[in-house]
Amino acid sequence: MSISTQVKDRRTKAGDTVLSVRDLHVTFPSEAGPVRAVRGLSFDLAAGETMAIVGESGSGKSVTSLAVMGLHPPTTRISGSIRLHGEELLGQSDDALSKIRGRDIAMVFQDPLSALTPVYTVGDQIVEAIQAHYDLSKAKAWDRAIELLDLVGIPNPKVRVKSFPFEFSGGMRQRVMIAMAIANDPDVIIADEPTTALDVTIQAQVLEVLKTAQRETGAAIIMITHDLGIVAGTAERVVVMYAGRPVEQGGVDDIFYAPRMPYTIGLLGTVPRLDETATGALPVLEGNPPSVVDLPPGCPFVPRCPMAVAKCSEVEPELEPTDSMDHLAACHRLDELEGATHAQLYPAPELTTSELASTPREERDVVLQLDGLKRHYPLMKGAIYRRRIGTVHAVDGIDLDIRSGETLGLVGESGCGKTTTLLEILNMGRPTAGTVNVLGNDTSTLNRRTRKQLRRNLQVVFQDPMASLDPRMPIFDIIAEPMGVFGYPKAEIETRVHDLLRLVGLEPAHADRYPQHFSGGQRQRIGIARALSLEPKVMVLDEPVSALDVSIQAGVINLLEDLQGKLGLSYLFVAHDLAVIRHIANRVAVMYLGSIVEIGQVDEVYTNPVHPYTQALLSAIPIPDPQTERTRQRIVLSGDLPSPADPPSGCKFRTRCFRYAALGEADQARCREVVPLLTTQGADHESACHFPTEVPGEKELVAPLQS
Numbered sequence: 196m197s198i199s200t201q202v203k204d205r206r207t208k209a210g211d212t213v214l215s216v217r218d219l220h221v222t223f224p225s226e227a228g229p230v231r232a233v234r235g236l237s238f239d240l241a242a243g244e245t246m247a248i249v250g251e252s253g254s255g256k257s258v259t260s261l262a263v264m265g266l267h268p269p270t271t272r273i274s275g276s277i278r279l280h281g282e283e284l285l286g287q288s289d290d291a292l293s294k295i296r297g298r299d300i301a302m303v304f305q306d307p308l309s310a311l312t313p314v315y316t317v318g319d320q321i322v323e324a325i326q327a328h329y330d331l332s333k334a335k336a337w338d339r340a341i342e343l344l345d346l347v348g349i350p351n352p353k354v355r356v357k358s359f360p361f362e363f364s365g366g367m368r369q370r371v372m373i374a375m376a377i378a379n380d381p382d383v384i385i386a387d388e389p390t391t392a393l394d395v396t397i398q399a400q401v402l403e404v405l406k407t408a409q410r411e412t413g414a415a416i417i418m419i420t421h422d423l424g425i426v427a428g429t430a431e432r433v434v435v436m437y438a439g440r441p442v443e444q445g446g447v448d449d450i451f452y453a454p455r456m457p458y459t460i461g462l463l464g465t466v467p468r469l470d471e472t473a474t475g476a477l478p479v480l481e482g483n484p485p486s487v488v489d490l491p492p493g494c495p496f497v498p499r500c501p502m503a504v505a506k507c508s509e510v511e512p513e514l515e516p517t518d519s520m521d522h523l524a525a526c527h528r529l530d531e532l533e534g535a536t537h538a539q540l541y542p543a544p545e546l547t548t549s550e551l552a553s554t555p556r557e558e559r560d561v562v563l564q565l566d567g568l569k570r571h572y573p574l575m576k577g578a579i580y581r582r583r584i585g586t587v588h589a590v591d592g593i594d595l596d597i598r599s600g601e602t603l604g605l606v607g608e609s610g611c612g613k614t615t616t617l618l619e620i621l622n623m624g625r626p627t628a629g630t631v632n633v634l635g636n637d638t639s640t641l642n643r644r645t646r647k648q649l650r651r652n653l654q655v656v657f658q659d660p661m662a663s664l665d666p667r668m669p670i671f672d673i674i675a676e677p678m679g680v681f682g683y684p685k686a687e688i689e690t691r692v693h694d695l696l697r698l699v700g701l702e703p704a705h706a707d708r709y710p711q712h713f714s715g716g717q718r719q720r721i722g723i724a725r726a727l728s729l730e731p732k733v734m735v736l737d738e739p740v741s742a743l744d745v746s747i748q749a750g751v752i753n754l755l756e757d758l759q760g761k762l763g764l765s766y767l768f769v770a771h772d773l774a775v776i777r778h779i780a781n782r783v784a785v786m787y788l789g790s791i792v793e794i795g796q797v798d799e800v801y802t803n804p805v806h807p808y809t810q811a812l813l814s815a816i817p818i819p820d821p822q823t824e825r826t827r828q829r830i831v832l833s834g835d836l837p838s839p840a841d842p843p844s845g846c847k848f849r850t851r852c853f854r855y856a857a858l859g860e861a862d863q864a865r866c867r868e869v870v871p872l873l874t875t876q877g878a879d880h881e882s883a884c885h886f887p888t889e890v891p892g893e894k895e896l897v898a899p900l901q902s
Contacts (some may be wrong), residue, residue, distance in 0.1 A: 213382045213415050214240040214263070214300075219275040221255070221262050221439075227488045229272075232258040234439040234487075236275075240383065243409070245416040247430035247447075249423065249462070251484050251744045252715075255439040256419045257305075260385045263417075264302055265292040279383070298328040301376035303405075305388040307368035311360040317344070317371045318356035324378050343374040346411065347404045350834065364835045365609075366397030370404055377408045384408070385417045390425065394608040394771055396832050399815035402429060403831055421744060423466050424774075424817025427451060428824035435459050438495035439487050441514060445522030447821050455517050455524040455532050457500045457540055464537025465749035467778040469816045470823065472798055476753045477778065478541040480746035483714045494527070501540050502528050544753060547760030551600030556781075556879075559598035562733050562765045563620065567629035568593050570619050574840050587840045589615040591789035592629065594873075597733070600759065602766040604780035604797065606773055606812065610836045612789040613769050617735055620767070621655055634732060651681060654726035658738035660718035664710040670696075671706035674725045681729060695724040698761075699754060716747030720754065727758070736768045740775060752779055773816050777801055782879070785809045788847040789839055791873065795880030805876050805887035807854045846871050846885065854886060862886065 221233040233255040240246055248256045261267050263277055265284060277284045279299055284292065296302075304310040312320060321340040325331060331339070337356070344352035347370040360368055369389060376384055386405060390398040402425065409416055418429055426433060427447065434444040435456065443456040454460045461480040467473075482499040493508040494500070500507065506527050514523040517533075526532060551559060569592050574585035590612045597603045605613050619626050623638040623646050631638045633653055641649065657663040664673055671692055678688045693703035699720040710718055719739060726734055736755070740748040756779060758764060770776050776783055777797055784794040785808065793806040804810045811830040818824060832851045837843055845867045849855045855866055865885055873881040 211242050212239045213242050213280060214417075215276070215278040215281075216259075216263070217276040217278075219259065219262060219277065220273065221258050221267065222272040224270055225488065227486075229488070231487045231490070232439050233262065236434075236436070236441050238434055238441075238444065240415045240417065242382065242415055243413050244432065245409070245418060245430050246432045246434065247418040247420060247426040248434045248436060249420065249426055250436035251421070251462075251746060253438075253484050253487070254436040255487075256436060257387055258439075259436075260302065260387050260417065260419055263383075263385065264296060264300065265289070294328070297324055297381070298379045299381055300383040300385070301379070301381040303369070303372050303376050303384065303386040303389045305391055307365070307372045308360060310372060311368060313360055316357050316359055317363070321356075321371075321375050321378055324375050328379050339378065340374075343378055344371070346377075346407065347371075347374045348400065348833075349374075364397075366393055366400060366835065369393065369397075369401050373401070373404050373408055377412050377414070380412045381414050383417065384412075384414045385419070387419045388421070389418075390420070390422070395773070395815040396608055396811060397835070398425075399829065399831050405429075422817065423463065423745065423819040424824070427819050427821045428817045428827075435462070438485055438490065440495070440511075441523075441525070442496070443524040444514070445517075445519070445524075449517075449519070449522040451819065451821050453518070453522070453533075455522075455529055455535075456526050457502050457532065458496050459524075460532070460535060460537050461499075461541050462746060463819065464541055465746050466819050467749075467752070467772075467774045468818060468820075469774040469777060469801070469813065470818055470820075471777075473778040476543040476546045476756065477749040478537050478543045479750045479753060480541060481750070483716075483747075494525075502526075502532065504528070544757075546753065546757045549600045549760040549763055551763060552760075554600075556598055556601070559600060561596050561632075562599050562634055563767065564596040564632040565616075565620075565629065566594055566632070568616070568619060568626055568631060569628035570615050571627045585840050588789050588842055589839055590619065590626075591839075591842075593784075593786070593789075593791045595784055595791065595794065597765050597767060599732070599765055600763050601782065602759065602768055602780045604776035604783040605767060605769045605786060606771065606776055606783060607786035608771075608836050610788075610839065611786040612839070613786055614737070615789075616786075617655075617737055617767070617769060621653065621735060623649065623653075651729040652732045653735070654729065654731040654733075655735045655737065656719070656722050656726050656739045659742055660715060660722045661710060663722055664718060666710055669707050669709055670713075670721050673710070673721065674706075674728055677725065677728045691728065692724075695727055698727070698758070699724045700750070714747070715743050716751055719743065719747075719751050723751075723754065723758070727762070730762075731764070733765045733767070736766055738770055739768075741770065741772065748775070755779065773801075773812060785812065788837060788842055790847065790883065792848065792884070793880075793882045794873070795877065799877055799880045803877070803880070805880075806848075806882045806884045807852050808848050809882075811853075843867075845869055854888070858886065 217237050219233055219236040223230040223232060236259060250256055262273055273285060318340045322336040325336045325339055341352045341356050344356055349355050349370055390401050430447050433447050433450040434441050437458050443459045464478040465480050485495045494511050497503045497507050512525040512527050514525045517524055568590055570590040572587040572589060573583045574587055575581050576584045607613055620631055625639040633649055636649055674692045674695055675688045696703045701720055740751050768780055780797045783797045783800050784791050787808050793800060793809045804813055811832050814830040834851055837850060843850050849866045871883040871885050873883045876882050
């Protein structure tokens with residue numbers, strides 16, 4: 196008997212309620228007291244519907260998903276009701292829930308490498324998921340696994356089904372997780388941050404796979420994410436959570452175009468947009484979410500709310516209908532907030548304008564210049580008798596320069612060479628070929644003393660603030676350490692640390708605290724203060740906001756822009772979020788497999804991208820606007836980035852290029868044999884493509900999957 200036959204009896208008609216949650220409360224024990232992670236959540240999920248749950252870290256999104264799946268530890272107190280097809284799940288034994296998990300309701304976890312067993316092939320794991328619920332032979336289950344891998348776009352599924360998880364890229368592992376989730380045609384799929392750690396092009400592929408899975412199974416999807424652009428493009432209904440409680444819920448258009456809760460309004464306003472030119476600072480949602488251990492009476496959003504009145508501190512508001520019964524919001528001033536915008540509630544702060552802003556770029560000093568930079572690594576084999584079997588072309592000849600007071604954004608997928616480029620700049624050593632010039636100094640010719648002095652003017656802010664700060668040192672010592680190395684007087688160090696803390700928006704009185712006592716955004720500010728301690732002229736920023744909530748991200752972006760205006764800093768800003776780059780950068784360089792394929796003034800490149808890779812990157816970034824997302828044309832690239840140890844001949848992008856497939860044989864031969872060079876496309880715009888054109892038509896957008 197096939198799976199489709201066995202599930203026929205339990206399939207729900209489109210529009211019927213498959214999952215009903217009522218007054219859900221989830222509480223964990225802790226040394227500080229009960230942690231009330233979810234407080235009174237209710238919703239209905241219909242067959243074929245996609246509902247998004249959004250909110251900052253700690254709002255209760257993931258806790259809700261684990262409660263629905265029955266995956267919390269026994270010490271967790273869960274009350275309320277969770278009904279699947281009218282059957283109550285709360286109170287059922289783990290054996291009973293095991294029969295439901297993976298069959299009627301499935302989950303796609305945030306980190307696929309942790310969710311997959313590393314010692315079994317992906318085929319074995321999918322087969323196990325099928326045979327746990329249905330009486331299928333090993334051969335039929337194996338055929339089903341191959342069919343599923345093909346459905347989610349894994350190239351050559353008959354071969355890859357026998358691969359182990361570590362042999363797949365991050366995006367392909369996430370596809371395997373989706374294949375496993377839909378293996379038994381579930382009625383509900385919970386996707387918990389399924390694209391958080393992925394490149395934007397891979398993210399677009401995964402979202403397309405989820406849509407395909409939904410069409411094939413007719414399942415309802417709960418999408419848990421902090422990316423409001425993804426919500427705008429995929430969800431039909433949205434639940435906004437804050438401090439464990441739903442504060443607004445309704446249709447996606449109601450939430451995005453007519454929000455009525457100050458928190459929702461602020462959350463939407465802090466997101467930089469790909470389709471808008473930066474015109475100043477981002478609105479900032481000040482403060483951090485409260486601890487849910489011992490909440491004070493009243494609305495937990497009061498300390499951050501610009502509309503709070505006395506009643507807000509006394510009584511927590513309940514969800515009430517707004518203009519329609521389907522749109523609910525929890526606020527005592529609901530009627531007064533009709534039509535309110537984030538610009539009214541959260542006016543953007545004033546930023547300091549640099550004196551260099553009015554100086555033409557060509558008249559500014561060059562502070563960092565790369566000429567023909569290459570970094571190649573030997574590819575070795577053997578444990579005792581090692582031999583070289585190839586070369587990894589990590590960075591393969593790039594040219595760029597940064598002027599004083601300027602921000603250059605460096606973008607591209609993981610593995611394209613961004614981090615290696617940063618390391619070559621920061622190491623101040625001798626590259627494989629080419630030169631790195633910092634403030635007029637060729638780094639390959641520096642002696643030890645000169646190199647140390649030059650490091651004062653070149654500082655770095657890392658992606659993970661917690662990993663880059665020593666947890667055993669108070670933040671005073673962390674910020675003071677570089678000044679001690681360079682012999683600053685003790686009295687000057689103390690004064691300067693306090694000044695730096697004020698400069699980055701932190702309290703000097705907190706200088707004796709340790710990094711773990713601060714939030715993620717505050718820790719990133721500490722990292723920025725440390726980088727500023729030696730008064731550098733150039734700062735390298737490696738994904739400085741990617742690990743932060745959107746509300747915290749806006750504050751850090753504004754801080755960096757303000758510091759640039761006050762101190763005349765130059766930034767090399769590496770990011771995978773092209774919306775952030777458009778807001779903060781003056782110029783942008785797009786890297787692919789060790790080479791720059793497009794570079795120029797940021798608005799020019801974003802408005803008129805001519806390289807197909809740039810077009811694909813820009814189209815993959817979701818925009819937090821439902822109507823825009825419904826009408827956008829999207830380029831979905833096939834496959835993953837080729838190995839830098841074996842790059843394609845000629846144009847490195849041709850193996851994934853949608854334009855290449857439409858060319859004639861003579862033109863394809865040119866792409867295969869001739870490396871394209873950067874050519875002028877405008878006043879400050881260059882692109883490396885033999886056939887540069889505007890964004891293609893709709894029929895050209897989706898590249899076929901290559902086996």
